[in-house]
Amino acid sequence: MERVIHTRIVIDAAGNVLEDEFYLYDGPVAECGGGGGKGGGGGSSSTTVTVDYGYNSRMATLSEEQQSWAREYFNMWRDYYKPYEIAQAQANMEALPLETNLYKKQLTAATNLLPAQQAAAQKFLTASADGVDVNERMALAQADVANSWANQQAATERAAARMGVNPNSGRFQGMQAAQDISKAAQMAGARTQARVGAEQENFDRLTKAAQYNATGGILQGINLMRS
Structure with a gap:
């Protein structure tokens, strides 16, 4: 059976066919089956729907349980937490004027202390x-x-006198020379240690001065009292 296959159709506004390009076809045709309506092109179709009633029932039960849990938590908030939050808000409102007055007094005290603190800071710097x-x-x-060696030398001379040792003897002079060397070494070590310690102290002082905040201390104290 031949069929007309249209490849191009031109129709004007009145519905007249101005151009119609087509060809005749005689061969197999794949048709879409209709839904059984009147005037269908032959054939019929059917759709199979499978419903898992057990799964739907479980999901409905779970949803109802979740709604129940939500209601329980809402009731707990309404009965216990809501009154607490209201009371807390009211308490904060009542304490607000007192806190404001206290903060003003703290600012006044800080302002009065600033001149003395600035003077102390200047001395520190x-x-x-x-x-x-x-x-x-x-x-x-x-x-x-x-001074330590003077006491030691005096004690050595007294000990030598008790033992009858002549201070002008070579032995005594040798002991004296050894003590003088030890004394000189200790003096040099003490001077070096004092110099290193003083320089380190000066460095530490400069470091603290560079990091010093003249107003940070009292303002920090005010913040701690506010918190």
Whole structure:
């Protein structure tokens, strides 16, 4: 059976066919089966729907349980947490004027303390910048060692006198020379240690001065009292 296969059709606004390109075809044709309506092109179709009633029932039960849990938590919030939150908000509102007044007093106290704190800060920074006198520290260390050796020398001379040792003898002079060498070494070590310690102290002072915040301390105290 021949069929007309249209490849191009031109129709005007009135519905007249202006162009119609087609060809005749006689061969196998794959047709879409209709839904059984009137005037269908022959054939019929059917759809099979499978429903898992057990699964649907379980899902419905689970959904109802979840709704029940949500209702229980809502009731718990309504009966216990909601009154607490309302009371807390009311307490905060009542305490707000007191906190505001306290904060104003703290700011006033901080303002009054600023001149004295600035003066103290200036002294601290000046002392930190000036540092300690390195030469003075070295001289004090040397004096301490010399004083210690003076006491030691006096004790040695008394011991020698008790034993009848002549201070002008070669043996005594040799002992004295050894003590002088030890004394000089200790003095040099004391001066070096004092110098290193003084320089390190000056460095530490400058470090603290560079990191010092003149107003940070009192403002931090106010923040701690507010929290």
